[in-house]
């Protein structure tokens with residue numbers, strides 16, 4: 001049994017990771033603003049990490065504002081690495097997104113995340129990075145944020161995605177707590193490639209939102225125009241078992 005701090009442990013993926021760690025017999029603690037821990041200011045971090053040998057970071061800023069996101073990932077990475085060094089953490093597991101290292105110039109969120117990862121790599125703290133594709137749980141959110149055209153449709157970037165179930169992501173992260181740090185990044189994705197418009201349309205429909213979802217080459221993906229294959233993982237990605245249809249059902 002290890003003592004593990006899950007930064008962002010109150011969030012979507014964090015909650016699933018916490019449950020898996022506890023059922024595997026680990027002592028898991030959630031650290032986030034709701035539990036009095038703030039990565040940006042450093043408040044509560046030393047106490048949250050005391051006695052932990054492993055940290056799993058699945059945190060995310062509460063906003064997509066580019067300046068706030070940029071500040072968040074810079075401060076968060078520096079504060080967390082400092083606290084981990086003081087606490088003697090032997091493995092930092094970080095959740096990232098497929099494409100973060102390839103498209104940092106275009107998507108502000110990815111640029112900020114890539115900067116944070118560079119700080120982690122230089123920190124001296126042993127680490128493993130997991131880059132996931134879009135979570136099934138995120139599909140409806142992309143649709144909700146999609147700008148509507150003159151009609152009642154939702155317009156999303158003309159790109160392909162290979163989305164993954166949040167539970168499958170959590171299983172990989174929790175499993176890594178028992179492994180040695182890889183010192184690198186691995187990609188994980190769901191079993192099926194599909195147009196982003198189809199993914200969003202199926203997720204919206206499951207929430208009772210019957211809008212037509214249209215692929216629009218001019219539509220932005222989190223602030224950027226993207227290439228059709230830019231969000232897809234490479235050939236070496238680990239493929240998770242859960243299909244979108246099963247999950248929606």
Ligand SMILES: NC(=O)c1ccc[n+]([C@@H]2O[C@H](COP(=O)([O-])OP(=O)(O)OC[C@H]3O[C@@H](n4cnc5c(N)ncnc54)[C@H](OP(=O)(O)O)[C@@H]3O)[C@@H](O)[C@H]2O)c1
Nearest residue numbers: 008010011012013032033034038039059060097134135138
């Ligand atoms: N969405 C996707 O499809 C996708 C794909 C690949 C990778 N990712 C990555 O997956 C990760 C987790 O996503 P998620 O959907 O689980 O996020 P989420 O549900 O929004 O949870 C975010 C967590 O971060 C915490 N947090 C926010 N600001 C913080 C701060 N200043 N200090 C410490 N903790 C803070 C939140 O705490 P409170 O509960 O207290 O607010 C919450 O626990 C993110 O890093 C995201 O970039 C997402």
